[in-house]
Amino acid sequence: xxxxxxxxxxxxxxxxxxxxxxxxxxxxxxxxxxxxxxxxxxxxxxxxxxxxxxxxxxxxxxxxxxxxxxxxxxxxxxxxxxxxxxxxxxxxxxxxxxxxxxxxxxxxxxxxxxxxxxxxxxxxxxxxxxxxxxxxxxxxxxxxxxxxxxxxxxxxxxxxxxxxxxxxxxxxxxxxxxxxxxxxxxxxxxxxxxxxxxxxxxxxxxxxxxxxxxxxxxxxxxxxxxxxxxxxxxxxxxxxxxxxxxxxxxxxxxxxxxxxxxxxxxxxxxxxxxxxxxxxxxxxxxxxxxxxxxxxxxxxxxxxxxxxxxxxxxxxxxxxxxxxxxxxxxxxxxxxxxxxxxxxxxxxxxxxxxxxxxxxxxxxxxxxxxxxxxxxxxxxxxxxxxxxxxxxxxxxxxxxxxxxxxxxxxxxxxxxxxxxxxxxxxxxxxxxxxxxxxxxxxxxxxxxxxxxxxxxxxxxxxxxxxxxxxxxxxxxxxxxxxxxxxxxxxxx
Numbered sequence: 010x011x012x013x014x015x016x017x018x019x020x021x022x023x024x025x026x027x028x029x030x031x032x033x034x035x036x037x038x039x040x041x042x043x044x045x046x047x048x049x050x051x052x053x054x055x056x057x058x059x060x061x062x063x064x065x066x067x068x069x070x071x072x073x074x075x076x077x078x079x080x081x082x083x084x085x086x087x088x089x090x091x092x093x094x095x096x097x098x099x100x101x102x103x104x105x106x107x108x109x110x111x112x113x114x115x116x117x118x119x120x121x122x123x124x125x126x127x128x129x130x131x132x133x134x135x136x137x138x139x140x141x142x143x144x145x146x147x148x149x150x151x152x153x154x155x156x157x158x159x160x161x162x163x164x165x166x167x168x169x170x171x172x173x174x175x176x177x178x179x180x181x182x183x184x185x186x187x188x189x190x191x192x193x194x195x196x197x198x199x200x201x202x203x204x205x206x207x208x209x210x211x212x213x214x215x216x217x218x219x220x221x222x223x224x225x226x227x228x229x230x231x232x233x234x235x236x237x238x239x240x241x242x243x244x245x246x247x248x249x250x251x252x253x254x255x256x257x258x259x260x261x262x263x264x265x266x267x268x269x270x271x272x273x274x275x276x277x278x279x280x281x282x283x284x285x286x287x288x289x290x291x292x293x294x295x296x297x298x299x300x301x302x303x304x305x306x307x308x309x310x311x312x313x314x315x316x317x318x319x320x321x322x323x324x325x326x327x328x329x330x331x332x333x334x335x336x337x338x339x340x341x342x343x344x345x346x347x348x349x350x351x352x353x354x355x356x357x358x359x360x361x362x363x364x365x366x367x368x369x370x371x372x373x374x375x376x377x378x379x380x381x382x383x384x385x386x387x388x389x390x391x392x393x394x395x396x397x398x399x400x401x402x403x404x405x406x407x408x409x410x411x412x413x414x415x416x417x418x419x420x421x422x423x424x425x426x427x428x429x430x431x432x433x434x435x436x437x438x439x440x441x442x443x444x445x446x447x448x449x450x451x452x453x454x455x456x457x458x459x460x461x462x463x464x465x466x467x468x469x470x471x472x473x474x475x476x477x478x479x480x481x482x483x484x485x486x487x488x489x490x491x492x493x494x495x496x497x498x499x500x501x
Contacts, residue, residue: 010037012318014299016401017414019045019324021295022190022272023331023397025390027214029198029286031277031500032299038276039141039196041299045319046139046192049328052321053135054098056089056128063122066115068107071122078104078127085129092117092125099127133325134185136250139192140173148201151209155229158236168243169236176251178228179237181268183254188329191271198275199283203290213267214293218338225266234259269335270328279501286500288423292386295394296422296499298483327401344392351399361408364475365391368412371441371470372420379434381423391415413477421483425498428491435488435497442481446472 018041021028030038060081063071070078078101081088090099090107097114099107107127109115117123145153154174162168174193181191195207204211209228216226229237234255241252258265275294277283334342345362352358369388376382391412398411424431483499491497 010041015041015045015319018297019319019327020394020398020401020411020414021297021418022274023327023401024394025293025295026269026272026331026335027275027294028273029275029277029290029294029296030299031279031296033301034278036299036301038299039194042192042194042274042276043139043141046194048319049190049321049325050136050138052325053133054087054089054130055133055325056130056322057326059091059126059128061124061126063124064107064118065122066118066120068109068118070105070107075104081127081129083129085131087130087132089128089130090114090125091128092123098130101127128322133189134250136180138177138180138186138189139194140177141194141196142174143196144198144200144206146200148206151206153206155209158233162240167236169233169240171237171240175229175237175265176248178265178268178271179251179254179258180248181270182258182265183250184257185250187270188332189270189325190328190332193271193273195273195275197278197283199277199279199286202284203275204287207290210267210273211289211293217267217269217335224263225268227264228267229265231259231262231264234265237265270332277500285425285498291422295418297418298500323401327397330400331397344389344396348392348396348399351396352405354405357405361405365395365412367471368416368473368475371473372416372438374470375434375437375441376420376423379426379430381434383420383423387419390419394419409475409477412475413479416477416480417483421480421487422499424487425496427496431487431491431497435484435491439481439484439488441470441473442477442484444473 018028018030030042032038060073060077062073062077065071082101082104088099088101090097090109092114095113095117097109097111099109099114102108107125142154152170154172156170156172156175158167159170160167177191177193180186181189198207213226213228238252238255238259241247241255277286279285349355349358352361369391373382394415395408395411398414399405399408424435487497487499
């Protein structure tokens with residue numbers, strides 16, 4: 010799978026903890042979600058920063074003084090050496106000597122001197138932090154996700170039917186795991202009506218952003234939590250951290266909420282057995298479409314289904330930033346200022362801000378004519394995506410590409426309808442993204458009766474100057490579908 014796809018997936022999760030992966034069967038949707046989660050679980054330490062230095066073939070540090078090494082040792086007694094991108098746990102002796110029990114480490118050290126990177130590490134608990142939940146076709150409420158109180162348990166006891174998601178929520182709520190990402194993967198998410206079985210999560214996602222409750226919106230109350238604790242105690246194979254987390258919550262008079270370190274991924278196929286998403290679901294997610302791979306790529310060797318080659322330290326540090334961002338979000342975050350702080354170039358930022366405003370305003374004006382206009386959430390999440398993309402990629406050079414991604418994933422998924430609804434507006438959107446100029450919307454589109462009041466007062470649209478090839482390709486694909494079968498939608 011191309012690195013750009015993996016990067017976009019991770020950035021989307023950082024910006025919004027709910028991502029929907031769509032595409033034909035076999036495009037690797039579940040594979041991507043599982044591999045990223047497992048890759049991060051395989052890290053048993055995390056390095057926040059690296060110190061470059063040189064050592065000789067006996068491990069003696071050559072070009073750093075004792076104070077440099079002492080400063081590195083202040084916050085940790087776990088150290089990692091990186092040699093040609095290979096990482097080894099090492100020890101530091103007397104602030105001048107690197108020691109390791111790993112023979113491979115010494116095999117990579119040259120006779121003269123070797124440049125390495127040395128990092129102070131933080132231990133990460135070795136545990137599973139994801140669950141894969143196959144969605145059933147008969148799900149009508151949240152019991153399959155959040156469980157339920159069963160008054161007819163063994164020996165007539167009232168017990169709680171605990172699901173893997175409840176256990177993961179408790180694990181994520183444990184203080185030790187506060188800044189570690191935990192992943193809920195809902196496979197074939199639209200086999201049932203998402204709005205029915207997933208409604209508690211949809212409400213919690215939105216409410217957590219504005220609620221004054223620092224501990225988040227309630228998913229399971231304290232009464233249910235008390236029964237969960239008693240049920241866990243009866244289980245001889247209970248995960249000790251899950252039970253400890255539940256007891257800590259009850260001691261502090263808390264409930265089970267949706268914490269900011271939970272990230273939800275849904276995979277979606279579209280056929281006669283599935284349901285279409287409502288705008289309520291689409292608005293709350295990044296929608297990423299994975300494309301099939303042409304057969305020639307298999308045969309000429311240009312496609313490989315290899316293991317992920319990702320910098321786990323960087324990703325985990327970025328997830329921590331994402332979690333901290335959401336912890337403070339209810340206090341009110343000025344996203345524009347946050348974005349500017351990452352730009353490091355005021356004139357470049359002002360130019361980008363102007364182009365972003367022009368693009369979103371133009372698309373808003375066009376989509377409003379057919380009642381697919383978007384609200385404040387889209388503006389905010391566009392800037393959040395840009396912020397986390399720049400944080401992750403450590404560069405603003407490709408910000409136009411990031412805008413293409415976010416338009417594709419946040420604005421276009423709202424589009425669905427028949428020829429009468431969409432034919433004219435799709436044509437205009439294609440022209441607009443192609444940097445063409447038109448002044449009067451009403452003169453270019455057959456405005457629906459519901460939008461007549463707007464049409465008589467529409468403003469001119471400022472020309473878009475950004476290149477958005479992926480969004481253009483998707484619009485053209487939707488236009489072809491509309492012409493062929495008389496109906497089109499983003500998903501499908």
